[in-house]
Amino acid sequence: MTFQAYIDNIHTKTGKTPEDFLKAAKAKGMVGPDVKVMEIVKWLKGEYGLGHGHAMAIVLTFRNAGAIPPAPSKKK
DSSP states (O other): OOHHHHHHHHHHHHSOOHHHHHHHHHHTTOOSTTOOHHHHHHHHHHHHOOOHHHHHHHHHHHHHTTSSOOOOOOOO
């Protein structure tokens, strides 16, 4: 499944775009440098009934918008 297919499925299920989720997240204080990804995932699952993969797709859109910091790099 492509990333766009995830976004399309989320829109079909919820009627919301990534921008809508970002607005809602901002209103709930769910964006910023101190917010944990799993807090966002839990919120998306609980409030919107998204599965883990779909919630992570929304998290990626938040990252791409600069609303949350990039994932930490894994150093060996």
